[in-house]
Amino acid sequence: MELKTDKILAEAADGIGWVTFNNPARHNAIALEMWEGLGTILEHFQQDDSVRVVVMKGAGDKAFVSGADISEFGKNRSNVEQSKSYAQSSAHANYWLRKLDKPLIGMIQGYCIGGGLAVALNADVRFATPDSQFSIPATKLGVGYDFPGTFALARLVGPSQARDILFSARLLGAEEALRLGLINFLVEREELETRVVEYAETLAARAPLTVKLFKESLNQFERNAQDRDLELLKRLVNDCFESDDYAEGRKAFMEKRTPEFKGK
Numbered sequence: 490m491e492l493k494t495d496k497i498l499a500e501a502a503d504g505i506g507w508v509t510f511n512n513p514a515r516h517n518a519i520a521l522e523m524w525e526g527l528g529t530i531l532e533h534f535q536q537d538d539s540v541r542v543v544v545m546k547g548a549g550d551k552a553f554v555s556g557a558d559i560s561e562f563g564k565n566r567s568n569v570e571q572s573k574s575y576a577q578s579s580a581h582a583n584y585w586l587r588k589l590d591k592p593l594i595g596m597i598q599g600y601c602i603g604g605g606l607a608v609a610l611n612a613d614v615r616f617a618t619p620d621s622q623f624s625i626p627a628t629k630l631g632v633g634y635d636f637p638g639t640f641a642l643a644r645l646v647g648p649s650q651a652r653d654i655l656f657s658a659r660l661l662g663a664e665e666a667l668r669l670g671l672i673n674f675l676v677e678r679e680e681l682e683t684r685v686v687e688y689a690e691t692l693a694a695r696a697p698l699t700v701k702l703f704k705e706s707l708n709q710f711e712r713n714a715q716d717r718d719l720e721l722l723k724r725l726v727n728d729c730f731e732s733d734d735y736a737e738g739r740k741a742f743m744e745k746r747t748p749e750f751k752g753k
Contacts, residue, residue, distance in 0.1 A: 490533045497526035498548075499533070504541040504693035505686070506534040509548050510605075516555035517547040519604050521579075527608075528581030531589055538752060541693035541700075543589065544685060545612065546596040547605075550678070553597040554605025556626070583637070586611035590701045592692045596685045597621050598678060606671075607634075610641040613704065615672040616685050619663050623671055626658040644711060645670045696734045697752035702726060 490499065498509040508530050510517040519527075534540045547553040586593070586608065595612035601623050609615055625642070627634055634655075643651040646669045654661065666672045676684045692700065702725040709717045729735055734750045741748035 490529055492526045492529060494520070494522040494526055496520055497523045497530065499530040501534070501537065501540050503690065504539065505689045506530075506537070506540040506543040508543065508545045510545070510554050511548040512558075513547075513549035513551065515558060516552035516600055517549070517605070518555050518558040519608075520558040524579035524582045528579075528583075528585050531582065531585035535585065535589055535591070540591065541697055541752075542592045542594065542689045544594045544596055544689055545608065546685075547599070550598060552600035552602075552605070553595070553621070554602070554608060555600040556603030556605050587637070590704055591697075592689075592700060592704065594685060594689060596681060597672065598681060602626065607638040607641070610638070610645065610671075614674075614688070616674045616676050616681060616688070617663050617666065617672040618676060618678040618681055620678065621663040621666070621672075623661040623663075623666050624658060625655055628656060628658045694747070694750070696729070696732075696738060696748075696750045698725070698729050698732050698734055702729055 492499070496510075496512045498507075498511050500507050500509075508527065510519065510523065512518055512520065512523065531543070534543050545553075592614065593612045595609040595615040595617075597609060597615060597617040598621055599618075601609055601617070601621060603624070603626055606623055606625055625634070639651070639655070642654065646654070650669055653659075661669070661671070663672065663675055667675045674684070674688075702722070705725055706722055709719075709722060733753050734748075737750060738748045
């Protein structure tokens with residue numbers, strides 16, 4: 490794939506697609522071209538059948554993502570019109586963060602702040618180190634957040650805890666983040682990548698069509714009842730039963746071996 494910046498990187502191997510926010514000089518703050526690159530990467534991984542799982546991480550050891558690059562706000566987000574243009578530029582990335590039908594894992598160490606936390610909230614599963622810190626400092630800047638980001642936070646921690654996090658803009662440590670449900674796993678720094686790779690490899694070995702079904706089912710669960718596409722879920726269930734993978738799963742079970750799923 491062709492990216493217009495080296496501040497975000499992509500690679501894929503052994504069924505895992507890796508997204509690296511590569512702006513360590515600014516604690517991986519997301520510049521506008523990084524938003525554009527993120528959308529390109531996620532769309533590419535969506536279309537690549539060899540990629541079963543996607544992992545997002547930050548370069549270096551100081552941060553996952555420390556937020557949007559505030560140094561750009563003067564020229565890119567200084568008023569309503571510029572804010573709309575900025576949102577349009579990041580819309581492709583936000584679309585694929587929500588629409589990717591493969592498991593998305595956040596690998597977090599250090600700062601996970603503002604836009605970085607907004608990105609991480611789109612992950613299906615989040616790993617973090619004990620030194621990780623989380624915050625949404627919007628009330629310190631006077632910046633507005635669109636509804637999807639607020640919803641994603643409240644979905645995980647509940648409206649009462651979300652109010653505290655959003656109103657106060659305070660820093661949360663990793664232990665509190667784990668207790669509130671912001672992260673799934675707390676892992677020592679020296680074990681983080683190994684644990685993430687092991688987990689990603691486990692997911693990559695599972696039946697892709699069934700994983701896709703479960704991810705979509707949970708996405709539908711989070712919608713209002715009248716907006717749920719139950720017909721889509723029925724089709725995805727039927728895809729599982731009609732797949733070669735279902736036959737392979739049954740055969741492997743009877744033969745007491747590990748199944749080799751193809752996603753077909």
